[in-house]
Amino acid sequence: MACSGGLDSTLLLEALCRFRPEVQVTVAHVNYCLRSESTGDADFVRRLAERHGLSFYDRVADLSKMETGVEEKARQIRYRFFDDVLSETGSAAVLLGQHRDDQVETILLQLIRGGAWQNKSGMAAESGRYRRPFLTLSKKELLAAAKEMGLAWREDQTNQDPHYTKRNQLRQVIIPALQEMNARFPEHLLELGTQMAEQQALIQGQAVRYYADFVQDYRSVPDEWWPACLKEMATRAGYYRLKKEQIDQFCQLLHHRQRPNGRIDLGDGYFFEKTYYEIALKKKETTAPVSNKKMVKVSQQNGPLVLELDQWYFFTDSMLKLQSNAFLPVNDQCIALPKQLDGPLSICLASKGDRLSIPNGHKTVRRLQIDEKIPVEDRAKTLLLKDQQENILAVFLGQKRWYFTQDWPKGQPNGKHCLVWRIEEN
Incomplete structure (x- = not known):
């Protein structure tokens, strides 16, 4: 004690x-x-x-x-x-x-x-x-x-x-x-404190019930409950210096349907973020910003990389490897390559103007990122998998998944190789 x-x-x-x-x-x-x-x-x-x-x-x-x-x-x-x-x-x-x-x-x-x-x-x-x-x-x-x-x-x-x-x-x-004005002032103040504690418990309880739906699609929760849900989010993240004006600013952003993405800085490296209909409270990374013009291998090679068998390639927050199907990993972070793709494959970081084939035409990478609701801060991590003719076969969208273009061979039996990747969690 x-x-x-x-x-x-x-x-x-x-x-x-x-x-x-x-x-x-x-x-x-x-x-x-x-x-x-x-x-x-x-x-x-x-x-x-x-x-x-x-x-x-x-x-x-x-x-x-x-x-x-x-x-x-x-x-x-x-x-x-x-x-x-x-x-x-x-x-x-x-x-x-x-x-x-x-x-x-x-x-x-x-x-x-x-x-x-x-x-x-x-x-x-x-x-x-x-x-x-x-x-x-x-x-x-x-x-x-x-x-x-x-x-x-x-x-x-x-x-x-x-x-x-x-x-x-x-x-x-x-x-x-x-107390000279009212001898029972201390008693009344304690009663007020008790009432406020009870009301806050009710508000927090309802915010907790709304919370899972709120972070996935804030529109599914009545907007009068958005402030309480944001406060609950801050509490869970260990951020206790939240101000009402910050809540108000972010709620205005949530109401702004013409701005599908945005963030409100909270100080101390924290920020609220809106990504289409999802909500998150994040803390800024202290590492150097991601470059969209450089890929990193162990040898520090720049530009596109030709994938060699059984070689790990290291990127900003992920690793990629081409290996034999005989050693498929137990998790699902693996693409079995069609037999037709036995030739050299390369991988590079995408730029906004890159165009890929889709049914009935083409689409820019930037348009794909928007359509697939990729957060703005993840777009610089988008990778392109190309064949030896420079056709874009697949796009790694920075969210642990691949988008396959019209140039990906369909209906082909699996070949002897697979593409394995790992995400390095921060």
């Missing part, structure tokens, strides 16, 4: 030891070196753990030189440390001493900070492996219990300074002023 040495966490530790002796407890403490008493707090918690025969872990993170962003930095350090202790000890959960008064402050802070897609329901009693057993108890109730048990704890005098943190300003000035 996390213990600062203050009233709340000291009471939680004592309650565990007295009333739940079967629970194996490890004590964790962070010293931010922000006050002259910080080292004394750490020593107090260490002695407390020793008195109860408990393991003690501490971390020193000197933030005394920071002028801004101290609270957020301390929070990041604290939770990273708790996760490390969880991993090292194999503990099931981290217990925190936050209480009902803390919850009132948290909800009010969330409302003040705004953000249409940010949480406004406060802290959860259970969040992942974090537990807050005092969340329904007030500071007054905890103080009475600690005095009844005869406990000693450390007092942080900075908590009384309304200018020290924004939370202190809420605690010492704003909330008391609101």
